[in-house]
Amino acid sequence: MPGSAAHDGAPSTPARSAFVRACRGEPVPHTPVWFMRQAGRSLPEYREIRAGIPMLESCRRPELVCEITMQPVRRHGVDAAILFSDIVVPVAAAGVDLDIVPGTGPVVDEPIRTMADVQRLRPITVDDVSYVDEAVRLLVAELGATPLIGFAGAPFTLASYLVEGGPSRTHAKTKALMHGAPEVWHALCGRLAEITLEFLRVQVAAGVSAVQLFDSWAGALSAADYRRFVLPHSSAVLQGLADAGVPRIHFGVGTAELLGAMADAGADVVGVDWRTPLDQAVTRIGPGKAVQGNLDPTLLFAPWPVIEAEVRRVLAEGRAAPGHVFNLGHGVLPETDPEVLTRVVALVHEASARAS
Numbered sequence: 509m510p511g512s513a514a515h516d517g518a519p520s521t522p523a524r525s526a527f528v529r530a531c532r533g534e535p536v537p538h539t540p541v542w543f544m545r546q547a548g549r550s551l552p553e554y555r556e557i558r559a560g561i562p563m564l565e566s567c568r569r570p571e572l573v574c575e576i577t578m579q580p581v582r583r584h585g586v587d588a589a590i591l592f593s594d595i596v597v598p599v600a601a602a603g604v605d606l607d608i609v610p611g612t613g614p615v616v617d618e619p620i621r622t623m624a625d626v627q628r629l630r631p632i633t634v635d636d637v638s639y640v641d642e643a644v645r646l647l648v649a650e651l652g653a654t655p656l657i658g659f660a661g662a663p664f665t666l667a668s669y670l671v672e673g674g675p676s677r678t679h680a681k682t683k684a685l686m687h688g689a690p691e692v693w694h695a696l697c698g699r700l701a702e703i704t705l706e707f708l709r710v711q712v713a714a715g716v717s718a719v720q721l722f723d724s725w726a727g728a729l730s731a732a733d734y735r736r737f738v739l740p741h742s743s744a745v746l747q748g749l750a751d752a753g754v755p756r757i758h759f760g761v762g763t764a765e766l767l768g769a770m771a772d773a774g775a776d777v778v779g780v781d782w783r784t785p786l787d788q789a790v791t792r793i794g795p796g797k798a799v800q801g802n803l804d805p806t807l808l809f810a811p812w813p814v815i816e817a818e819v820r821r822v823l824a825e826g827r828a829a830p831g832h833v834f835n836l837g838h839g840v841l842p843e844t845d846p847e848v849l850t851r852v853v854a855l856v857h858e859a860s861a862r863a864s
């Protein structure tokens with residue numbers, strides 16, 4: 509079974525899985541693979557079980573979260589599960605009135621743009637997200653030797669939704685606040701960092717084997733702005749987990765110019781989108797860190813020989829890093845044929861298999 513492979517005869521545990529070992533840059537029997545957004549609309553069994561249940565409500569039902577999280581593990585044989593949730597779950601738990609609108613994404617009723625608005629964000633405790641604690645515990649029991657990845661949105665990406673009031677192509681209001689009212693910006697991101705850190709600590713305490721900090725929209729920033737306005741807050745989250753004993757993955761899209769800074773923020777593994785070849789990413793990230801990525805999710809719609817060649821290229825370029833976790837460069841698109849995903853998992857395992 510992928511994910512349970514302990515190649516030296518020792519008992520299989522999540523901590524000894526190929527996924528966790530690759531995150532730590534240790535030798536692995538095969539390159540581990542999972543997909544961002546592996547649980548979701550590409551799966552008919554997901555669309556069926558979610559029918560009629562709003563997204564945020566489904567994140568608050570532990571049995572449902574457990575089932576949805578398990579679906580891609582059963583179907584594809586991926587090396588890790590990722591908790592079914594959303595980046596705005598802890599923000600809603602902190603008192604922000606928001607909704608996840610199908611086809612749009614998170615929408616915030618009253619955007620946060622002043623110091624008084626920032627005060628509406630209260631700190632969270634485990635009691636505010638007890639459904640997440642419960643879902644993780646159920647999953648850890650069900651998954652056995654397969655590791656579970658916990659996650660959260662990074663302060664910048666969360667702040668962008670809160671300041672804009674919803675998804676934005678330009679992040680114009682967010683950048684205007686950052687530069688025009690830096691004290692409000694830092695107060696907002698400071699709060700978000702505290703909430704995010706607590707949310708991840710709850711998941712670690714409940715048993716996740718790794719965490720991923722999604723700064724999906726950080727690529728909208730210059731390197732100088734990233735270092736000044738964002739890095740200190742992401743760093744507070746990642747450094748706050750330094751003693752948690754689980755690998756920390758840090759991911760964003762369009763971050764070619766930010767990879768070094770994102771590594772500096774305190775990641776063990778840097779997630780890379782499809783624009784930067786992994787061997788070049790390794791040079792930018794610096795020594796001693798694993799990489800995750802980076803097949804272009806749109807290429808899953810190409811003929812199989814194209815996909816196969818791309819998978820092999822990504823595997824070859826990933827060998828430049830001490831550890832490589834195979835993934836897409838961003839999330840699975842809803843229209844993706846799930847059978848192609850299953851085939852990619854098998855190919856990654858077969859093409860990377862090392863004799864033990």
Ligand code: CP3
Pocket residue numbers: 543544545546547548549558563590591592593594595596608609610611612613614659722724839
């Ligand atoms: O399998 C997994 O990766 C776990 C589940 C997961 C979801 N959201 C479920 C979801 C994860 C890791 C996320 C993170 C997330 N949410 C991010 C960071 C990752 C990324 O894509 O960059 C972001 C930016 C969000 C915000 C968000 N939530 C968006 C943009 C959307 C899509 C809106 C749409 O309908 O097109 C959501 C909703 C959402 N989150 C869905 C899922 C499965 C779709 C809702 C549905 O199925 O009805």
